[in-house]
Amino acid sequence: MQFFRPLTARTQAVHRPVGPVAYDCVKVIVVRDGSAFVFSEFGRQPVKSGDVILLGANVLAGSEPEGHITVTTIYLDTDYVLDQVRWQYAAFLHDRLDARGLAETIYTEPSQLLRLGEDRAEMMMPWLDELVALSVDGDFVSHYYRMQALWFQIAYVIAPFVKVSPVRISPSQRAHIRPTLPRDRRFTPLRIEVRRAATLLREYPARRWTLEDLATEVHLSPSRLSSVFVEAYGKTPLAFLTMIRAEHLATLLRETDLTVTAAMQQVGWRSRSHATRLFRQYVGVSPGRYRTMGMQSV
Incomplete structure (x- = not known):
């Protein structure tokens, strides 16, 4: 029996072109080795070691490797990400339901290409390897705190490169959004x-x-x-x-x-x-x- 996990990671080497696919989750794809052309809503762009592709939920993306490309992909449930936005801006949001409205306001780019550079990307490699190993192990409950800590370390390196839209927020501001119920899902x-x-x-x-x-x-x-x-x-x-x-x-x-x-x-x-x-x-x-x-x- 498979259990839902809001956070998981996998490393793979790709040698052939991959057609456009979309997932019902946020994807963070770290290029570890090789190069390729990636195409998505940002157009067709070259990527190499040191680059990170950030894809929102249900955004198509594909790739053309130049020989080969090795990537680590982190899959994040959208509700899990929204909870992190809620606590990041806890001083400005009325409650956790406001997080979706804020996220939709500041993260307007459905797909982004982040040029971190090889030095910054190299910092993340041990964390990525451990996150993949714990994901493959499968005992998410036991590994939850460590996996979350690893993700936070990775996110801390990536976050300064993510394009956001400037918006004024204050403690009295309240986003008008529809409430959502808790969901137990495998990205569906x-x-x-x-x-x-x-x-x-x-x-x-x-x-x-x-x-x-x-x-x-x-x-x-x-x-x-x-x-x-x-x-x-x-x-x-x-x-x-x-x-x-x-x-x-x-x-x-x-x-x-x-x-x-x-x-x-x-x-x-x-x-x-x-x-x-x-x-x-x-x-x-x-x-x-x-x-x-x-x-x-x-």
């Missing part, structure tokens, strides 16, 4: 309606979905569905659909001989210019450029 939302909505979008991306149609399918009002979906995924249902279509289009471009236009139509996009703009926005490169990469799914 708890509400059955949200799971059902996401499943429908994943299984039928070519359908001409409207928010009203989707809400009817899961027996919620459009406003309520939008509310709980954003809380779970950080995106509206239709923005989530765009991400899924981009992911499916990438699969068709690398695994079939369909023309770019035909592949776009198969995933539900009728306008090539509109599809190209959205694909570039979510994947970081144009569909034509992506096809020439020879991506491989993982």
Whole structure:
């Protein structure tokens, strides 16, 4: 039986291109060795040892290794991260529910490339190795305090490089956000309606979905569905659909001989210019450029 863990880490060497994938968690990817081109909402950028890729929940990203690249990836549950924001700004927030509103205000970049440099990155290597070893061991309850301490050390090195939006806050300020219930999940939302909505979008991306149609399918009002979906995924249902279509289009471009236009139509996009703009926005490169990469799914 697998148990939910809000924090885990893995190290892997990648030798072949990886197609765009998205996770329902925050990812911190530390480049340890080698180099690659990484593509996401920040476009297509080169990375090497000393760089860190920061990805928000449900943000597509892929890579083209130049020979090989070795990375350590830290996976962080969004609620776990929000709790840390709450305590970091405890003097300014009314309660823990305000943390989401503040985080959405100051962390506006869904994907960031942080150039730490090899010296700073080298400081983190022993902590990363230990965090991976404890993650692989699997006894999260026993290792919780040590794993959290290791993450805090790593975050302390990375934090000065994270781009934030300036905002004035005061002890009397209160963010107006919807409260969320505690969740026990493996990077998936708890509400059955949200799971059902996401499943429908994943299984039928070519359908001409409207928010009203989707809400009817899961027996919620459009406003309520939008509310709980954003809380779970950080995106509206239709923005989530765009991400899924981009992911499916990438699969068709690398695994079939369909023309770019035909592949776009198969995933539900009728306008090539509109599809190209959205694909570039979510994947970081144009569909034509992506096809020439020879991506491989993982």
